[in-house]
Amino acid sequence: MSAIPADIDLYAEIERLRKERKAVVLAHYYQEAEIQDLADYIGDSLQLAKAARDTDAEVIVFCGVHFMAETAKILNPSRKVVLPDMAAGCSLADSCPAPALAAWREANPDHLVVSYINCSAGVKAHSDIICTSSNAKRVIESLPPERPILFAPDRNLGAYLIRETGREMDLWQGTCIVHETFSERSLVELMAEYPDAKVIAHPECEPQVTRLAHHVGSTSSLLKYAAESEHQRFIVATEPGIIHQMERAAPDKEYIPLPGQDESCACNECPFMRLNTVEKLYLCLRDLKPEILMPETLRQAALKPLARMMDLG
Numbered sequence: 001m002s003a004i005p006a007d008i009d010l011y012a013e014i015e016r017l018r019k020e021r022k023a024v025v026l027a028h029y030y031q032e033a034e035i036q037d038l039a040d041y042i043g044d045s046l047q048l049a050k051a052a053r054d055t056d057a058e059v060i061v062f063c064g065v066h067f068m069a070e071t072a073k074i075l076n077p078s079r080k081v082v083l084p085d086m087a088a089g090c091s092l093a094d095s096c097p098a099p100a101l102a103a104w105r106e107a108n109p110d111h112l113v114v115s116y117i118n119c120s121a122g123v124k125a126h127s128d129i130i131c132t133s134s135n136a137k138r139v140i141e142s143l144p145p146e147r148p149i150l151f152a153p154d155r156n157l158g159a160y161l162i163r164e165t166g167r168e169m170d171l172w173q174g175t176c177i178v179h180e181t182f183s184e185r186s187l188v189e190l191m192a193e194y195p196d197a198k199v200i201a202h203p204e205c206e207p208q209v210t211r212l213a214h215h216v217g218s219t220s221s222l223l224k225y226a227a228e229s230e231h232q233r234f235i236v237a238t239e240p241g242i243i244h245q246m247e248r249a250a251p252d253k254e255y256i257p258l259p260g261q262d263e264s265c266a267c268n269e270c271p272f273m274r275l276n277t278v279e280k281l282y283l284c285l286r287d288l289k290p291e292i293l294m295p296e297t298l299r300q301a302a303l304k305p306l307a308r309m310m311d312l313g
């Protein structure tokens with residue numbers, strides 16, 4: 001990666017290159033505010049997957065993490081998909097290697113495998129259907145009631161779904177390193193300090209946290225709830241990058257980020273998401289790399305369970 005000349009206007013160059021490359025910039029809500037402001041489209045995992053599938057841009061610059069960019073490539077293979085930092089992974093995806101999932105499946109041949117979209121293409125390829133946090137309940141409810149279910153890789157989302165749907169599932173024991181840092185104790189303390197605040201939480205949080213929340217949902221659902229609620233104050237139990245859009249949607253309200261257990265660190269920020277920077281976004285548009293590539297057989301195998309999810313609407 002060559003250095004960025006000191007005399008260039010990064011923002012003007014990004015604009016110029018975006019047009020020249022016929023590129024679309026997609027950003028997840030957990031990206032830093034500057035990247036969100038530069039994006040053509042901001043969304044949760046499902047919204048970004050749909051935007052990637054439907055774009056006619058020649059290049060998709062995916063400002064998110066690897067599994068999201070990989071999903072874009074699976075859904076729209078004729079586009080060049082680039083990710084500003086290839087090291088932008090995800091602890092959930094890392095917790096579940098494809099061969100281990102395949103072995104789990106083989107040991108339970110009568111089970112259906114439902115995988116959260118936060119997983120590799122290899123894991124998707126061994127799954128029957130994919131879900132995101134915004135459609136997970138619908139996905140589970142669409143499955144034949146007599147079939148037992150293996151759910152991977154997020155045990156917290158899985159436990160939340162068991163609670164919500166009443167459907168028993170065997171859970172892979174993966175967690176999100178960001179959402180597991182939220183403790184019941186710090187939440188209870190904040191609730192006592194702000195008794196009028198509504199608690200909004202992502203289902204990747206531990207059950208002790210989601211049980212206390214007034215609303216649990218995907219990033220887009222938390223944003224919608226905060227914007228449309230008549231309440232004025234919210235304790236936000238997810239990555240605080242989302243607060244940028246909350247402040248844009250409803251600037252008069254107050255959003256209190258739930259800190260991680262160690263309040264001296266910024267461990268409620270996703271270290272993977274935050275690897276992307278405006279500088280790396282510029283380099284990515286200029287050099288059209290790092291690029292997401294995968295064998296076509298893997299892509300087709302991963303597409304099947306993704307397409308089943310997309311077909312649910």
Ligand code: 13P
Pocket residue numbers: 043044045046118132133134176202204217218219220
């Ligand atoms: P959403 O699909 O709700 O945006 O979640 C993605 C994610 O990685 C949350 O940690």
Ligand code: SF4
Pocket residue numbers: 065089090091092093118176177178179204239270271272273
């Ligand atoms: Fe993965 Fe958690 Fe980061 Fe989301 S916040 S990308 S689940 S590590």
